[in-house]
Amino acid sequence: MTHEESVNDQLDLLIGKLLSEVTAKKMVDVRFEYEDNDQWSVLSTFQDEDDSEISLRLHPGNRYFFYHGYYDEKDEFHEMVRALTDDQVATIPAAISKVMLKVLDDEEGLRVPGSLLAR
Template sequence: MAKKKTYEELVRDQSGTLVEQIVTAVVKQKSVDVSFEEEDDQQWAIVKLYKEAEDQEMAIRLQTGDKWILQFGYYDEDDEFIELLQPLAPVEIDRIPQALQKVMRKVLAGEEGLRVPGGLLGR
């Protein structure tokens, strides 16, 4: 029987697949919130996908300096929220549609979130 992958292994080894899952879900939504967030000296634009049944949050975030990151959050056995961050390689970034990349860059530059139709982000 195959050993079940931990979330850390999943994020590290399958980040491209997770990016595709997020993109597929986002472009099917009627409207999508691309948010602007900041913490300490970091700023980023982010698009999130919630999997309520599994109590997980997956997101693609664009940080200053054109750094693309996969964000994966889950609750551990002690009900503590754990957030994993995985920098994306160019081949994984290429899986993000140009329209979504453009909107995320606009949100980051303007420091203000946007709500856009999901169908427009798949181009």
């Protein structure tokens, strides 16, 4: 299955994988990023086996996006971004939403225990 097929067909599973991985970590970095006039908070995990990244992004207006970045066989970098549905957003633990919103509002990243994000 290609990366694009995986994101298109298994987005709910990938979101669940991301949430499981970050809540199981000892410490998690929630970063603040911006580009031009857009800004967001981001929660990421990196997959060493295929040199890829999956992330949850919160943009102003409570808009959540799933991000997948990866290198292909020619070592070219590709990015895919998908908006989350209301049902997908509802699966995000309240603590993750709260921390991501704080990072976005304060425009400053945070390092928090993964166990805190599971609540």
